[in-house]
Amino acid sequence: MEFVLLIFLPILAAFFVPLLFKKIKGIHTGWFVLLVPIALFIYYLGFVTTTLDGGTAVSELRWIPSLGISFVSYIDGLSLLFTLLITGIGALVVLYSIFYLDKNREKLNNFYVYLLIFMSAMLGVVQSENLISLYLFWELTSISSFLLIGYWNTRDRSRFGALKSMMITVFGGFMMLGGFILLGIMGDTYSIRELIAGSSALVGQDFFTLALVLILLGAFTKSAQFPFHIWLPDAMEAPTPVSAYLHSATMVKAGLYLVARFTPIFAVSEVWVWLVTGIGLLTLFWGSLFAVKQTDLKAILAFSTVSQLGLIMSLLGASAVAYHTDDALFKFAAFAAIFHLINHAVFKGSLFMVAGIIDHETGTRDIRKLGGLMSIMPVSFTVAFIGSMSMAGLPPFGGFLSKEMFLQSMLALQHFELFNFATWGIVLPVVAWVASVFTFIYSFYFVFKTFTGKQKEKPLPHTPHEAPFGMLISPVILASLVVAIFFIPNVVGKWLVKPAVVAIQPDLYTQPSDVAVHVLAWHGIRSEELWMTIALIIVGFIMYLTMHKWQKLYDIQPEYVSLNALYDAVMTFSEKGMNGLSRFYMTGLIRTYLLYMFAFIISITTATLFIKKAFVVDMNSFAPVSVYGMMIAIILVIAVGMVIFAKTRLSAIIALGAVGYSVALFFVIFKAPDLALTQLVIETVSVALFLLAFKHLPALSNHGETKRTKLVNAIIAAGVGITVALVALSAHSQKLIPSISQYYKDTVATEAGGGNIVNVILVDYRGFDTLFEIAVLSIAGMGVLAMIKLRLSRKENTDENK
């Protein structure tokens, strides 16, 4: 079977969800949905044996072959790992949501449709081998995430959070598309495998660094890296199963996946190593620092997610160093990154579910109102304890192992002697250590402030009690995994991590068994990272105990100098700024718009004329000046002056008539008898028309025009006049080809049997012009008639908007 089609299975299933929801009222719709991720999980488990030996599986569905765009499902260690996370945690989350969302009160049809779309999109992101289809699925995750965050769309904060995440991730998505297209241009293919194979030819090309930065922007916005992390805490307005699934375990790791996937292409670049490592560490530090400030359980977890994503990101950056040196010290950063990625997905999922349980059973998530829940909710407490301790990096939980490897990698970086790491490298372990201390503090803060101590005097919205059994299944399974990973890290390493590492660093290894990393819980008494861990436990514990004293320090930072305030300011500024700009130039006055047009005509035309050196006057081609011509020109100019300076309507019309008759005289002396005739007749009729109409119109008036506006008008008018004159002169002086009129003159008698060349052109050679000129006249006549006869009453004629 073409397993690429399985990517679309969730979307296909989504079509049946509304039907099931409407028709089968007795059973929670989630039970049907649950089958999809379970089936997919079991199916994809079958690939583990393939990737174990470094094998891959490819399945292609051609979409737009002529442009090289197709859906290609490519399964190697990395994409399989993500696929299993998506389907596995997806199944647990669906199970959890069955008990979390009430089937009578919630719009489950919407919820599960969005969730299934998201699942498809996410599978597509991690399995896509084609850049364009990867981008397609990438944006689909943004859209489905937007829908899920705004699931309770009657709440203001949900809509705000949804919009914010949409703006930031779609911004990054667009940047990423730019990077993809640049890569496609450089490598002449959209296939990632082919790009990796030809990556050596890409280095040093013009767009290489630009493509690198653009793709990183996409990864950083999606994975909530500094300073784009601000959308993640606001996305916590989503239902908790969504937060657990999208905003801790899967979608936010899409950026990490992207970085890991493109490491073989970009790792040779210094910019890549520094950006990924640096931003990752900064995010780690920033997220952990601000997690302690939060009072909402989910906000603590959101900042903790940001921080942990930064940790994994920095490890991926460090893994790129392995492309520059053979030192074995740098080789296991990639292993550590993937290992922690698994760890984080597992424990963060369980922690979110616990936060959801607390919210569900007590009615609040505010940590200041909670306390002493340990004896009431023992199972939730155990799960939360295991998850938090793993997050803090304590034995005997999975997080301890990844924390050790993380510190080891950061310590190793200072020995790296390229890209100035020898000078600045010392900063990295220090920042990592401080961030780990804060991680320790917020982990303790999260679990102990909620579950230990005394219950608060103020009663909680609901009487707290343990969650129903069904809601506890998923978190308990995840918590058991957290413990299991600690005891069997090398099994996990062999089956899942090492194949993924080979995908990240294909140049270094040929098959997974070459990855010489053996995870040890005990590194010996002399190892640096052990002492760092002990020190951070001591410092962290002291700081946790004295927390009530220094937590107030966070209040020093005023609200208006935060990144959120910056985002808000940018949004308001762009809206108000654009509004103001439109109001500034769109005055509603026709004169203003005409001024813009004329000013642009003048500047563009004259600039072109002189820049392109097109202004040439060839006096020799001119016809001789005739006395009559001079006289008529003088009369015409005088008449024009009279039109402008006329005080009454009548003199203006007569002067206009004088202009028309002088034009007719020009036609006479320039040998155009038909024109002269027409002009005389039409000028007469026009003057009559003017006289007729002006009887009903008011007297000429300036309507209070100031000298200033008149001056501006005069300047623009002079500009247009001069421009036209210059264009006329130079156009006449440079005729590139002779006129086609010689043909008309030669054939008018033989072909058309006429003598008046102008008339024969009008009705014979170019009769179509005449046909439609007649049409214009008839339409004008009908228009005049309609305007005079047709009177819709004012009331019926009002605006449709009203």
Next chain:
Amino acid sequence: MELIMAIVIGILFMAAVYLILSRSILKIIIGTGLLSHGAHLLILTMGGLGGIAPPVLADGVTDYADPLPQALILTAIVISFGVTAFILVLAYRTYAEHKTDNMNLMRGNDEHD
């Protein structure tokens, strides 16, 4: 002669634009009239003012004026006449409805955006 014609055309355009930029609807219509005169003369001048005889076949004449611009102008004259007639009636109706010929007062408001 073309130089003089170019100046005349320039003056016609200048006057036309000046009137079109004014606030009175009447002046705008007069301005469009001047503008079409300018355009017609421009076409004629661009075709060249040479040629001894008008473009009507006659024995012994070989140097006719260029007939094509003349045909074009003839079409243009008729069309501009139709349009002028139309906007004259339009102005008449506008004045009848709004009791003003001041363009500054005919700018709509926010509800009409």
